[in-house]
Amino acid sequence: MTQHRRPHILVTGAAGALAQQVINQLRDHCDLVAVDFREQVYLGDDIPSYCIDFNKRVFEDLFRRYEFDGVIHLGRIMSSQLTRMRRYNANVLGTQKLLDLSLKYGIKRVVVLSTYHVYGAVAYNPALIDEAAPLKSAGLSSDLIDSVELENLANIYLWRYPELNISILRPCNIVGPGVRNAMSTLLASERAPVLAGFSPMMQFIHIDDMADAIVLAYKKPVRGVFNVAPQDWVAYQHALKLCHCKSLPIPSVPPILPSMILRTLKLRSFPSYLMAFFKYPVVIDGRAFANEFGFKPKRELKDIFRFYMDNKKPV
Amino acid sequence: MSLASFIKSRLVPVELEQQVNRIRKPQGSLGYDPWGYNNEAVKYGLALTKQIYEKYFRVQAHGVEKIPSKGPVLIIANHSGQLPIDGILIGYALASRKKSPRMPRAMIERFFPTVPWLGNLLNEVGAVLGDPVNCAKMLANDEAVIVFPEGIRGSGKLYRDRYELKRFGSGFMHLAMKYNAPIVPVGVVGCEETIPAIANIKPLAKALGIPYAPLALPVVLPAKVHLNFGDPMYFDDLEIPEEQVTERVEKVKAEISRLIDKGLSERKRLF
Numbered sequence: 001m002t003q004h005r006r007p008h009i010l011v012t013g014a015a016g017a018l019a020q021q022v023i024n025q026l027r028d029h030c031d032l033v034a035v036d037f038r039e040q041v042y043l044g045d046d047i048p049s050y051c052i053d054f055n056k057r058v059f060e061d062l063f064r065r066y067e068f069d070g071v072i073h074l075g076r077i078m079s080s081q082l083t084r085m086r087r088y089n090a091n092v093l094g095t096q097k098l099l100d101l102s103l104k105y106g107i108k109r110v111v112v113l114s115t116y117h118v119y120g121a122v123a124y125n126p127a128l129i130d131e132a133a134p135l136k137s138a139g140l141s142s143d144l145i146d147s148v149e150l151e152n153l154a155n156i157y158l159w160r161y162p163e164l165n166i167s168i169l170r171p172c173n174i175v176g177p178g179v180r181n182a183m184s185t186l187l188a189s190e191r192a193p194v195l196a197g198f199s200p201m202m203q204f205i206h207i208d209d210m211a212d213a214i215v216l217a218y219k220k221p222v223r224g225v226f227n228v229a230p231q232d233w234v235a236y237q238h239a240l241k242l243c244h245c246k247s248l249p250i251p252s253v254p255p256i257l258p259s260m261i262l263r264t265l266k267l268r269s270f271p272s273y274l275m276a277f278f279k280y281p282v283v284i285d286g287r288a289f290a291n292e293f294g295f296k297p298k299r300e301l302k303d304i305f306r307f308y309m310d311n312k313k314p315v
Numbered sequence: 316m317s318l319a320s321f322i323k324s325r326l327v328p329v330e331l332e333q334q335v336n337r338i339r340k341p342q343g344s345l346g347y348d349p350w351g352y353n354n355e356a357v358k359y360g361l362a363l364t365k366q367i368y369e370k371y372f373r374v375q376a377h378g379v380e381k382i383p384s385k386g387p388v389l390i391i392a393n394h395s396g397q398l399p400i401d402g403i404l405i406g407y408a409l410a411s412r413k414k415s416p417r418m419p420r421a422m423i424e425r426f427f428p429t430v431p432w433l434g435n436l437l438n439e440v441g442a443v444l445g446d447p448v449n450c451a452k453m454l455a456n457d458e459a460v461i462v463f464p465e466g467i468r469g470s471g472k473l474y475r476d477r478y479e480l481k482r483f484g485s486g487f488m489h490l491a492m493k494y495n496a497p498i499v500p501v502g503v504v505g506c507e508e509t510i511p512a513i514a515n516i517k518p519l520a521k522a523l524g525i526p527y528a529p530l531a532l533p534v535v536l537p538a539k540v541h542l543n544f545g546d547p548m549y550f551d552d553l554e555i556p557e558e559q560v561t562e563r564v565e566k567v568k569a570e571i572s573r574l575i576d577k578g579l580s581e582r583k584r585l586f
Binding site: 123124125126127128195196197198199200201231232233234235238242252253280281283300301302 | 343344433434452
């Protein structure tokens with residue numbers, strides 16, 4: 001009698017709160033292996049966890065040893081982390097290595113986490129941007145090039161190697177307990193910078209909902225690029241108000257002025273290259289993902305902001 | 316009573332608040348839609364516009380009931396007067412009509428989102444960046460959309476060119492055909508006299524990064540405004556060459572021209 005084999009899944013970015021949520025959802029039914037380039041995290045005795053650089057040869061040993069069926073690639077280094085060069089190496093070259101190995105070892109399902117930042121924040125953006133829209137962010141800042149390159153690379157593999165069943169997810173701002181990105185840090189702080197006179201529409205997704213989205217995506221092998229965002233919107237400064245976060249206006253005209261101020265201040269949560277995202281809206285349309293995968297976020301914006309209101313500086 | 320609700324009770328009359336609450340729009344849990352429309356901001360906007368509409372420009376609107384009460388519709392008008400006052404007045408005429416009021420969305424110049432405060436303010440009261448994708452998604456959402464096919468060619472024209480229709484773009488016709496949206500033509504008379512400009516200082520406009528810099532008095536004159544709404548025009552969605560699309564655009568333009576003439580003949584005096 002043949003024994004039913006539990007799926008073997010490699011999850012990258014294991015030190016992040018999102019990956020840990022995904023791991024918690026999958027651990028009962030799957031054999032997971034967690035990797036992170038930053039640190040080794042303890043995720044329980046049943047989950048081997050490694051601190052490893054994807055570009056090192058030993059990374060391949062994991063594929064040999066664990067015979068993975070799928071890969072959930074959440075280990076994208078955010079724009080606010082590391083230098084441009086190290087980020088490029090990890091995000092672009094590291095992802096290429098991961099996809100090459102996935103191909104070599106017959107992986108049947110790959111989910112890649114991207115970001116809505118790839119669309120770029122420009123004054124002429126229409127609202128409800130769908131997946132076919134051009135990726136303009138590389139033209140805005142060289143600090144966002146690695147995000148676009150990662151996408152391009154995943155896209156090439158998506159079409160060239162259909163057997164990999166790659167899905168690329170472009171979520172809106174992921175926020176909630178444990179999230180350490182720029183937006184979460186801003187909402188959690190007592191005071192947050194705003195560009196005077198600009199309060200663009202934004203979308204937020206709770207980390208638990210995003211974890212649900214990733215697990216849903218993994219379970220249904222439909223290839224493609226998908227925005228992930230709830231059908232709910234709020235202006236940035238209104239969101240700050242609901243989090244009981246005071247606004248610190250930065251002069252916004254002429255445009256060179258805020259850019260100079262931010263470059264001088266070097267704020268981690270409000271970097272100059274993300275400035276445009278606090279000026280112009282990038283409202284994405286998440287309906288294709290919701291329809292294809294039956295996804296419905298469970299946490300409302302009010303609940304998300306209440307958490308930040310009650311937990312100032314939670315991370 | 317909090318200070319905010321006290322100010323609101325003074326500024327926004329109860330019947331106006333009820334009027335806005337009657338207008339249903341697909342919104343998120345915090346009262347916004349994807350383009351930044353916000354019901355609360357609209358209440359203040361309409362309260363202010365009511366004064367301007369009734370007391371300052373003493374608008375006379377004829378035929379506003381011709382705009383269908385539901386479904387996608389394109390409201391096409393002539394553009395004039397340097398500032399988008401015409402769009403605001405058409406919007407108010409439709410939002411304040413007694414039977415089935417609608418809150419239309421106005422397509423605005425691409426330059427507005429770059430202006431601090433004003434860009435957000437316009438979005439909150441329903442204005443939307445004039446992008447074909449935005450217009451298409453609005454029509455798919457069954458919205459009433461105000462479009463000025465002349466664009467800045469119309470709003471920036473000089474006083475000597477008043478009531479002379481400039482070239483119409485054909486984008487609105489393609490969208491009307493694709494989304495089966497009727498076109499309601501509107502002739503606006505009076506806005507040309509609100510900010511009469513005698514010249515356009517092009518180097519200044521270029522330096523400031525704005526579409527035009529009119530040489531005009533720094534006041535908005537209280538010209539009496541006449542809005543004449545025409546009968547809805549329906550166009551099929553057959554695949555036709557661009558030449559025939561242009562012919563259809565010209566039909567709409569001719570109808571607007573007729574409505575402007577009607578307004579001019581009705582007008583007794585400028586102010």
